[in-house]
Amino acid sequence: MLSDVDLSRLRWRCRRGFLENDLVLERLLSARGNQFTDDEHTQLKTLLELDDNALWDIIAGRTNEFPADTSPMVQTLRDTLTKH
Amino acid sequence: MAQTIHKYDAVVVGAGGAGMRCSLQLAKAGLRVAVLSKVFPTRSHTVAAQGGIGASLGNMDEDNWHYHFYDTVKGSDWLGDQDAIEFMCREAPKVVYELEHMGMPFDRNPDGTIYQRPFGGHSAKYGEKPVPRACAAADRTGHAMLHTLYQNNVRNKTQFFVEWMALDLIRDSEGDVVGVTALEMETGEVAIFHAKCVLLATGGAGRIFAASTNAFINTGDGLGMAARAGIPLEDMEFWQFHPTGVHNAGVLLTEGCRGEGAILRNKNGERFMERYAPKLKDLAPRDFVSRCMDQEIKEGRGCGPNGDYIALDLTHLGGETIMKRLPSVHEIGKNFANVDVIKEPIPVVPTIHYQMGGVPTNIHGQVVVPKNGTPNSIINGLYAIGEASCVSVHGANRLGTNSLLDLLVFGRAAGNHLIDTALASKTHKPLPQNAADYSLSRIDVLDKSSGGEYPQDVANDLRKTMQTHAGVFRTQASMDEGVSKVLAIDERAKHLSLKDKSKIFNTARIEALEVANLMEAAKATMVSAAARKESRGAHTVDDYGDTPEHPLGRNDVEWMKHTLWYSEGNRLDYKPVNLKPLTVESIPPVKRTF
Numbered sequence: 001m002l003s004d005v006d007l008s009r010l011r012w013r014c015r016r017g018f019l020e021n022d023l024v025l026e027r028l029l030s031a032r033g034n035q036f037t038d039d040e041h042t043q044l045k046t047l048l049e050l051d052d053n054a055l056w057d058i059i060a061g062r063t064n065e066f067p068a069d070t071s072p073m074v075q076t077l078r079d080t081l082t083k084h
Numbered sequence: 085m086a087q088t089i090h091k092y093d094a095v096v097v098g099a100g101g102a103g104m105r106c107s108l109q110l111a112k113a114g115l116r117v118a119v120l121s122k123v124f125p126t127r128s129h130t131v132a133a134q135g136g137i138g139a140s141l142g143n144m145d146e147d148n149w150h151y152h153f154y155d156t157v158k159g160s161d162w163l164g165d166q167d168a169i170e171f172m173c174r175e176a177p178k179v180v181y182e183l184e185h186m187g188m189p190f191d192r193n194p195d196g197t198i199y200q201r202p203f204g205g206h207s208a209k210y211g212e213k214p215v216p217r218a219c220a221a222a223d224r225t226g227h228a229m230l231h232t233l234y235q236n237n238v239r240n241k242t243q244f245f246v247e248w249m250a251l252d253l254i255r256d257s258e259g260d261v262v263g264v265t266a267l268e269m270e271t272g273e274v275a276i277f278h279a280k281c282v283l284l285a286t287g288g289a290g291r292i293f294a295a296s297t298n299a300f301i302n303t304g305d306g307l308g309m310a311a312r313a314g315i316p317l318e319d320m321e322f323w324q325f326h327p328t329g330v331h332n333a334g335v336l337l338t339e340g341c342r343g344e345g346a347i348l349r350n351k352n353g354e355r356f357m358e359r360y361a362p363k364l365k366d367l368a369p370r371d372f373v374s375r376c377m378d379q380e381i382k383e384g385r386g387c388g389p390n391g392d393y394i395a396l397d398l399t400h401l402g403g404e405t406i407m408k409r410l411p412s413v414h415e416i417g418k419n420f421a422n423v424d425v426i427k428e429p430i431p432v433v434p435t436i437h438y439q440m441g442g443v444p445t446n447i448h449g450q451v452v453v454p455k456n457g458t459p460n461s462i463i464n465g466l467y468a469i470g471e472a473s474c475v476s477v478h479g480a481n482r483l484g485t486n487s488l489l490d491l492l493v494f495g496r497a498a499g500n501h502l503i504d505t506a507l508a509s510k511t512h513k514p515l516p517q518n519a520a521d522y523s524l525s526r527i528d529v530l531d532k533s534s535g536g537e538y539p540q541d542v543a544n545d546l547r548k549t550m551q552t553h554a555g556v557f558r559t560q561a562s563m564d565e566g567v568s569k570v571l572a573i574d575e576r577a578k579h580l581s582l583k584d585k586s587k588i589f590n591t592a593r594i595e596a597l598e599v600a601n602l603m604e605a606a607k608a609t610m611v612s613a614a615a616r617k618e619s620r621g622a623h624t625v626d627d628y629g630d631t632p633e634h635p636l637g638r639n640d641v642e643w644m645k646h647t648l649w650y651s652e653g654n655r656l657d658y659k660p661v662n663l664k665p666l667t668v669e670s671i672p673p674v675k676r677t678f
Contacts, residue, residue, distance in 0.1 A: 008589040012247070012269065015123055015301050017131035017230075020335055020416065022300045051126045053227045060415045081419050 002034040002041060010036075010044065017052040024059055028080045043073035087265075087520045088275040092118040092243070093507055095264055095279040097250040097306060099125035101133075101226065101491035102470025103285030104233035104242075106449075109499025111240035115508055118277060119237070120248045120266050122301055122594075126230050129287050129299045130491065133226030134338035134412065135203060136218030137183075137492065138485030139176035143197040144216035149173045151208055152217065154671055156486060159205045159369045160479025161621035162644060162673040163319065165662035168475045171447045172486070172493045179492040180219050188232045189221050201343045201409075205369035205483040211678070214367050216343075218485045223338050223412045225488060249594055250305060251523040253282060253313040253466065254515065261465035262513045264309075265523040269594065272587025274527065276520050280510050281465045283449070283498060284310065288439035288471040289605035290323075291543075294551040296436040297329055297336040306472040308601025310443045311608065315453060315463065316648035316657065318474040319441035320605065321613035322622050324482050325556045327373040329435025331393040333420040337413050337432060339484040342366045344409050346398040348377065349429065350385035361678035368678040371481040371622045374434035378556060381433075388431060395429035402426075434556045438487060440478040440622065441608070443468035444648065447475065449498030454648065459659035465513070467502075469494045476646065479661075480621020530596050536581035539596040546573050546599075550606055554613050560627040563614035570610045571654070577603050608649040615656055618643040635675035644673070 002010065014025035036044065046067050047055060057063045059077045066074050094110050096103045099121035110117045121128065140147040152173040157164055184190060184198065191199035200216040208215035221228035237244075247269040254263040254276070263278040289304025290296045307317055327348070328337040342348075348366050350356050360376040361368035368376075377394045380386060387395045398406055398413070403426040406414055417425040446452050446460060449469045455461035470491045477490055553566025577599055582592045619628040619637025628637035648657040663670045 004584065004586070005588050008584075008591045012589065012591050012594070015127075016299060017123070017127040017129050017301075018299050019132070019297060020420070023333070023335070023420075026300075051227070051231070052131050053224055056415075060419060062411070062415060 002036050007034045013048045021052055021056055024077060024081050028077065040073055043070040046070050047073060089278050090118065090275060091278045091512065092116045093279065094281050094283065094502065095120065095277045096283045096285055097264060098285035098287060099244065100128035100285060100287055100470060101130035101229055101233065101488060102495040104237055105492050105495030106283055106285065106469055106499045107242045108233060108237050108240060109496050110502060111237060111242040113503045118243045118245060120245045120250050122247065122249050124246050125234050125244060128230060129302055130226045130230050132299060133488050134223040135340045136201060136220035136225050136485045137180055137488040138206060138217050138483065139180040139219055139489065140217060141177055141180065141198060141200060143193060144200045145208060147208055147215050147217060149176065150668065151210065152176065154210050155206050156477065156483055157671040158676060159481055159483040161481055161638065161676060163620060163661055164479030165476050166665040166670055167662050168447050168477045170665040170668065172477050172489060175493045176489055179496060183229065183232060183492065186232050186236050189228055191220055191222060201340060202367060203343050203484045204339050204367045204373065207364065211363065214364060218343065223340055223410055229488065249597065250309060251597065253309050254519045255313055256513055256516050259463065260513060261463060262515055263519065265520050269589055272590055274520055274523055276515065278512055278515055280507055280512055281467060281502060284443055284468040284472050285470050286472045289602060290436055290439065292547060292550050292602050292606040292609065293436040294547040295334050297326055297334055303598040303601050304605035305601045306443065306468065308604040311604040311651035314652060315443060315451060316650045317441060317608040318444040318646050318648055319476060320608035320649055321616050321647060322440035322480050323436055324370055324438040324440060324622050325374040325434035326437035327370055327377055327434050328396055328432040330416060330420045331431035331433050334435050335416050335420045336437065337396065337416060341396065341398060341410060341413055344405065345401055346396055349395045349397050350380045351387045351391065352385060356380055364678040369481055369483055372678060374556060375624055377434055393431040393433050396432045397429040398425045399427060438482055439471055440480065440482055442472050442474040445473045445475050447497060448501035449494050454657060454659060467498045469498050480623060530580065530582055530593055531585050533581040536579035537576055538583065539580050539592065539599045542573060542577050542580060543599050543602060546602060546606055549573060554610055558613065558625045560625060566610045567614050570606055574603050574607060604651055607654060611654060611656065612647045612649050616643060616647065640673050
């Protein structure tokens, strides 16, 4: 479970440059609230460091090249995108 | 506690294309430049721009700046200022080549020149035929531009303040702008940025609408800052509806689709744009295409079980072209419409996309206001550029590709103007006493609040109200009703409560501050729209239809003028449109047909 500050910081960094990423990340945050494990939190933070197109390429499955050890969160984001 | 004071020659608020083009110009000239941004610069909304930058390079077909000038004046429905439009169209090739030399990875022709694609509203020989004028980097032009500008800024030592939210302009007793206050999200502290000039480059306020292609960060912060500082907002009734937002999602499908040959069809499979615009067809300007789509839906020819959308057909382009030229469109179809655009059409509707109005400026980016009988009196120390500004090159309707062009031309022009006026040798004007008090008092009210509504609840009601009363379908009665509703929401917004009163990374506080900015943009839009008793460009009102006296509802005698909305007193003023270009003959107003 994330602390309030960690969740706020995460929530802000889910504000992106274009709507597609905003919508997917909003769906994820709505579904999960602060219920992220430490590993998931770390993986999501790593992915949020990417620029918007790189992040979208990964979420949309356009590329399978993503930062090491973020695989579970990538799958979570892909599921969030497609199961709506 | 005394506020930390940061001192710079120039402070740019916003790190999108306009802000970073300007900061680059200033930093290269050796000036000390700070750029404040709510998000990391390459995550600014410019990254979403797909289609291209309009410039009459003539690489694919005969073209020149005067054709571009004509198209932009006509596209603006004669509300654009022709001096500014001439300036922009003449400068266009220069800023594109500059960007190329900075490393921008434009698409190429086999001979090495920049590839150009056709785009809605752009024509050769004054409307005779579409012309390829958009310089693009696949369908990620904004992304490529932001990265190019960011890298060049870093190289030239621009100082970025990331995750800082600018709050208020600081004006001295003479009305000059001498700095800005800003909130550092990580600490929750408010600091003062003392500057010789402040440049607003905060983008638009597209999030005042429920259905919008805009990212969540587009809350019109610069508009709010200007309005609270007594500066009017110009032509805010004009919002562009992009014809191809994905039905029920809002996600944008680039106009490059139609540039590459995609076709809009009604439920009968008819290419209906051939009826409305025999020459430009699907490539007519956005407001015109949106209006035609609306007409098809209203007359019962919309697609789907509810007849409430139009089909955009790319199937004839073939998979190879789609994947090469429009890869994002394929993914958006799959993920937000459950459609494979290679095999079947995708449902689209006109969706809020771009704010034509903004903070009034001249062609140097200087903010101008009426004063002592002069409509364009300069406010010392304040500039506005990009979507936050109204220069006005887009008038009542923007042509696709002219937004990225606007960012580059006027970002650069503002920088050059500051350099030419010897900013480096000027001294800082003193800060007024208690320069941060106003911002601190706004935060104090939030921190002491209790029993009020949460920011997001009020913001959501505002968006629904704006969508209903100032969306693509406008009637006089609905707009009048919208004014009352928005003013009622404004009262609620004055009594917001925060669940969380902590300081460090308090996003609830940030969102409440954003709501204040959204409110200013929404009031300006609603009040300005209800007051304009005509149809022009994107402001299409059922009550003002096509008559012999007022073709397409446009009333040039009474309404060829810019609206100015003032927050204080919620009042309106007007100023004339500049029909006189810098060097050439004026394009006289005629009925817009395509």
